[in-house]
Amino acid sequence: MQHALRLGVAGLGTVGASLVRLVQRHGNELAVRSGRAVVIQAVSARSRGRDRGVDLSAMRWEDDPVALARAEDIDVFVELMGGAEGSALASVNAALDAGKHVVTANKALLAAHGGALARKAEAMGVSLNFEAAAAGGIPIIKTLREALAGNTISRVYGILNGTCNYILTRMEREGLSFDACLAEAQRLGYAEADPTFDIDGHDTAHKLALMTAIAFGSEIDAEAIYVEGIRSITSADIEAADELGYRIKLLGVATRSDSGIEQRVHPTMVPKSSPIARIDGVTNAVAVEADFVGRLVLQGPGAGGDATASAVMSDIADLARGDLIGTFGRPATALAPYRRATMPRHEGGYYIRLSVYDRPGAFAAIAGRMAEQGISLESIVQRRRAPRSDAPEHPVPLEPQPVVLVTYDTAEAQVKAALANVTADGHIAEQPQVIRIEPLA
């Protein structure tokens, strides 16, 4: 049997503590599986004194993660600190420079520096693995990188942020407002005190960028992602979606066509019959469409200490077995430059909710503006608000009325142009709400 694979773990938050517990509980089994024991040799974290509920007595303590990353007695540097820069970047660079394998759960780091780090790992002949950085416990990186090696992938999409999915699920089930559901998510620990990163779609975008690079064999480019969060979703949208046969999900979507790659993160109308529509609460799910396999859908926990530690261990077990694979499933030098689709366009229809002043001719004007741009309407739902009981029998409503339009497939530019004109015409009281409809089987 080879000598034990010695880990240096930097970061002892929820995931780090779970990883310590996992190695302590299943170390013997791991040795049987791979023929090589796995031990945590040393750890590093900000506060040495804090009780993390795990026994660290057998592990050396390093105050400086960079020193840990370079330590003679470790084979694998496990980075669980987080953050795109600072200690995480410095220590991962130090580990690679010292010829150590790196396993990380840090999506922000990889979204910003993944290409450079992968090239450095390759030059040093070591691995940089990150199963835990996208969709938590779901083995989507291994699936894209290894299981689908014989496929050309055309689309990857998924629910990649449990906070957003929890909020949207609650809004739908309880009829509550966005703000109420966000507060509830914060109370339950599903959302941060500053929820910006999750609810504005950035977390989803980082994960999507990683999956895109593997799925399409291209350089990572998180900057190229169109990102829109869920703050603007109202109960009215949720209700209208339900009536129209859809549910609203925050999706990350990456597609490849002849013209290039398109990556986008936005609230999306998905048909109720699609598997992705049925993913509730904090659960994540990823779907992959490819030429030979057809469609796969993987669902599971997208976050949480134990589930994330499971994914970290998947990468470590591969190293223990001696399976060294390129970070993005191929040599870093063989990644194609990121080629943004020349005509980035969402392929599908649009849901548009307008708040229309109910004046003679208003609706005709709106319909005319749509027609000017060649937009065909699949459905129009105008539900007049109930008049107040003290109102005259045939009132001219004073309040603007909600009107929901659903378009057939059209280009985003047309929708924007038409709505700019509608707004300029003065017939609507608020910014139009626009939600893309994703055609999913």
Add this chain to the structure above:
Amino acid sequence: MQHALRLGVAGLGTVGASLVRLVQRHGNELAVRSGRAVVIQAVSARSRGRDRGVDLSAMRWEDDPVALARAEDIDVFVELMGGAEGSALASVNAALDAGKHVVTANKALLAAHGGALARKAEAMGVSLNFEAAAAGGIPIIKTLREALAGNTISRVYGILNGTCNYILTRMEREGLSFDACLAEAQRLGYAEADPTFDIDGHDTAHKLALMTAIAFGSEIDAEAIYVEGIRSITSADIEAADELGYRIKLLGVATRSDSGIEQRVHPTMVPKSSPIARIDGVTNAVAVEADFVGRLVLQGPGAGGDATASAVMSDIADLARGDLIGTFGRPATALAPYRRATMPRHEGGYYIRLSVYDRPGAFAAIAGRMAEQGISLESIVQRRRAPRSDAPEHPVPLEPQPVVLVTYDTAEAQVKAALANVTADGHIAEQPQVIRIEPLA
């Protein structure tokens, strides 16, 4: 770059032809990914002349698969012939004896001889891989064997046979009989002319046996599986399930507890809210419950030439990269003996449909027989058949009436004993229908 990985492919049915097409279409990409080209060096099949819609001109033809398995110029023997014995067994043995890696999609072969073949592969220092043998294009073998290496798995279950799921889905949606749906499945090519192997659960059992061995690290034992097919399911059961909040699926279920392993294949009532209940048509799905990851669900195509070829290619890509892993995720010599649960018992309730002669005291007698065995009833549904219009106003029905009982968690032995007594009492007109309820989140 290393010399190309040279395949010898035995069997050119649907899967074999798809694999030829896949290698021809994606060969260059595979070389980029793994640093090693993959070529099909030679093929073997029963009929040389048959047009399979693929160009075989660059490949040597071997009439004898055993000769192909031993050929000097191949590195990997790909067995796609099928069958537990005969040519498949002889050629796989020959390939391993000659020190060739083997990739196979043959579940029957592995269910019968997987342990011995894995030991032989290990002794020869080669791999025996079988991603395509369980759940077609779904990467469940890789997930269990590699991605969940850091977990103790407690339960694996799934819809593993598309034919059965298609039939059950049609029965539910169209209200058709089992026989009508089977005929439809045969017409569409989803069921064989002799459908026994699929609808009686044996195909599911073979796949379950493979997953069990990996999930629990035990010797394969297909003989230990309790197997019951879907022939007995009637429209009345489908309707009653719907009313009770369930759907009926043919599940393969393997669980591990302190007392050992339990494997069973049977029609199962699954709560409508569970992900597995929502898998329709020929799609397959597998769920895994484990201590760190919680629950994963993978869904995708369980059959079909292209999807199966995708899974075969996953194994080949691992070999091209040089990743040699034990057949069942650990050394064959480290597999524990199969330990059957000492008290094999389904953990959950039972659905029982009886055809009861509507005589005074009949129902009391049945309820008494249940109580005698300590069985508590969660619900009782008796729906009297509508009397014929020419019947007197308060008729004593001549026909037996359907009664559906749902029990709380109880042991199978108790249910059997109670129903034996009920039958002996002469109050029921037919064999009782019993369907297990699987507690799923």
